[in-house]
Amino acid sequence: MKWRTIFSSKTMGGDEEVKVFGMWASPYSRRVELALKLKGIPYEYIEEDLSNKSALLIKHNPVHQKIPVLVHNGKSIPESLVILEYIDETWRNNPILLSQDPYDRAMARFWAKFIDEKILSTTRKVSFTTGKEQEHAIEEVTEQLKLLENEVKGKAYFGGEGIGYVDIVANFLVFWFGNLQEALGINIFSQHKFPFIFEWIQKQLKIDMVDESRIPKDKHLTYIRTRLAAFKSASK
Amino acid sequence: MKWRTIFSSKTMGGDEEVKVFGMWASPYSRRVELALKLKGIPYEYIEEDLSNKSALLIKHNPVHQKIPVLVHNGKSIPESLVILEYIDETWRNNPILLSQDPYDRAMARFWAKFIDEKILSTTRKVSFTTGKEQEHAIEEVTEQLKLLENEVKGKAYFGGEGIGYVDIVANFLVFWFGNLQEALGINIFSQHKFPFIFEWIQKQLKIDMVDESRIPKDKHLTYIRTRLAAFKSASK
Numbered sequence: 001m002k003w004r005t006i007f008s009s010k011t012m013g014g015d016e017e018v019k020v021f022g023m024w025a026s027p028y029s030r031r032v033e034l035a036l037k038l039k040g041i042p043y044e045y046i047e048e049d050l051s052n053k054s055a056l057l058i059k060h061n062p063v064h065q066k067i068p069v070l071v072h073n074g075k076s077i078p079e080s081l082v083i084l085e086y087i088d089e090t091w092r093n094n095p096i097l098l099s100q101d102p103y104d105r106a107m108a109r110f111w112a113k114f115i116d117e118k119i120l121s122t123t124r125k126v127s128f129t130t131g132k133e134q135e136h137a138i139e140e141v142t143e144q145l146k147l148l149e150n151e152v153k154g155k156a157y158f159g160g161e162g163i164g165y166v167d168i169v170a171n172f173l174v175f176w177f178g179n180l181q182e183a184l185g186i187n188i189f190s191q192h193k194f195p196f197i198f199e200w201i202q203k204q205l206k207i208d209m210v211d212e213s214r215i216p217k218d219k220h221l222t223y224i225r226t227r228l229a230a231f232k233s234a235s236k
Numbered sequence: 237m238k239w240r241t242i243f244s245s246k247t248m249g250g251d252e253e254v255k256v257f258g259m260w261a262s263p264y265s266r267r268v269e270l271a272l273k274l275k276g277i278p279y280e281y282i283e284e285d286l287s288n289k290s291a292l293l294i295k296h297n298p299v300h301q302k303i304p305v306l307v308h309n310g311k312s313i314p315e316s317l318v319i320l321e322y323i324d325e326t327w328r329n330n331p332i333l334l335s336q337d338p339y340d341r342a343m344a345r346f347w348a349k350f351i352d353e354k355i356l357s358t359t360r361k362v363s364f365t366t367g368k369e370q371e372h373a374i375e376e377v378t379e380q381l382k383l384l385e386n387e388v389k390g391k392a393y394f395g396g397e398g399i400g401y402v403d404i405v406a407n408f409l410v411f412w413f414g415n416l417q418e419a420l421g422i423n424i425f426s427q428h429k430f431p432f433i434f435e436w437i438q439k440q441l442k443i444d445m446v447d448e449s450r451i452p453k454d455k456h457l458t459y460i461r462t463r464l465a466a467f468k469s470a471s472k
Contacts, residue, residue, distance in 0.1 A: 063346075063350065063383055072339075075339050077339070077342045077343075077346070078346060079345075079346055079349060081345075082342050082345045082346050082349070083342070085341070085342065085345065086338050086339070086341070086342040089338035089341065090338045102322050102325035102326045103308075103311050103313070103322070105321070105322070105325065106313045106318050106319070106321065106322040107313075109315075109317075109318045109321065110299075110313070110314060110315055110318050113315060113318070114299065147299055
């Protein structure tokens with residue numbers, strides 16, 4: 001059997017319309033923006049107020065009514081991991097986010113899913129629970145981070161010689177998590193406890209575009225503290 | 237920019253080792269088996285007792301310790317949706333499960349994720365809750381099914397002329413859900429309420445290999461009833 005061409009490539013023409021509906025503190029929309037920036041795809045960014053979503057967001061993502069949504073020439077694509085694959089398959093210029101090897105691709109998808117469905121999801125539990133329930137969530141996310149730590153040990157980038165799919169997905173986890181635990185006054189995720197994850201992410205920060213894409217720390221801390229205060233006053 | 241070759245193709249040689257760790261009543265491992273059967277890939281099936289998982293399963297999926305796992309020439313791939321993409325990228329013979337078009341691929345991934353993370357996950361809530369909580373889960377899954385119904389309206393297959401990724405993912409949803417609601421004595425999902433989903437799945441059943449892959453109904457009903465009884469006696 002011959003090698004197959006799986007999907008067509010695109011070149012950026014003047015008639016391309018690329019929009020991102022996002023929210024500045026969301027690791028999910030930040031990763032979409034970073035992928036577009038790394039590939040050099042110009043896009044229009046639309047900031048959403050999540051407490052008062054626009055009719056346009058709901059039109060583009062009627063199923064989940066959530067950010068991020070990528071709109072490309074009138075077609076809407078929701079879900080950040082789905083969007084990252086779409087970006088990589090549509091614009092085949094460097095950096096190529098997913099390897100050509102089916103097993104490497106499977107491992108990248110597996111770990112991206114793990115970061116979202118386990119680590120980010122358990123972290124949300126850590127934020128919005130108290131007492132025993134929070135202690136349990138802290139143990140759970142610590143175990144999950146250990147699994148990731150073990151996986152990235154000794155890796156420069158997750159899937160190859162340069163920044164790719166899992167690196168982009170994990171990158172925001174680190175800033176976001178760091179700010180969150182500072183606001184919560186807990187210490188789950190430190191360089192001392194997870195040296196390989198930190199080394200891995202710090203390498204990525206040497207790329208200017210990655211460093212410039214960090215969630216602004218002070219603004220993020222204020223935002224998290226406001227949300228945590230609202231949670232505490234609601235659960236009293 | 238030229239068209240790119242994304243991944244290499246495989247031919248089935250005598251030296252291929254393909255194993256599936258599964259559980260007969262799991263829609264997740266059934267879909268992996270169906271994809272392999274449709275592509276004509278011989279495999280060895282290993283049935284797991286989920287109440288007493290084998291050391292081999294844990295070795296092959298140390299992170300989640302769950303079925304299904306595909307083992308291909310010694311390499312382990314967990315997570316059914318990740319496995320389906322791996323199968324499609326590794327064995328490029330028909331049926332091709334995912335289109336070549338990036339947008340069609342994105343939509344297939346979006347809906348497969350929706351079926352797993354929303355419909356199957358809410359259905360689990362329906363099974364293992366009672367009273368108000370169960371009523372709420374029933375409303376939730378009904379809304380989710382309506383979204384899917386609207387999406388498949390008028391489609392022969394989800395993504396093209398023949399059976400593909402989302403068809404295989406949704407297929408077991410129907411048998412599994414049908415048996416479950418029969419055991420629960422509820423009626424959420426009927427041909428009357430969701431005619432397009434039923435028409436869509438019934439077309440797939442005309443493919444012998446799909447029809448033969450159904451979860452055996454009586455055995456499944458007995459299995460579900462035993463699990464529900466255990467849940468009821470535990471929650472008393």
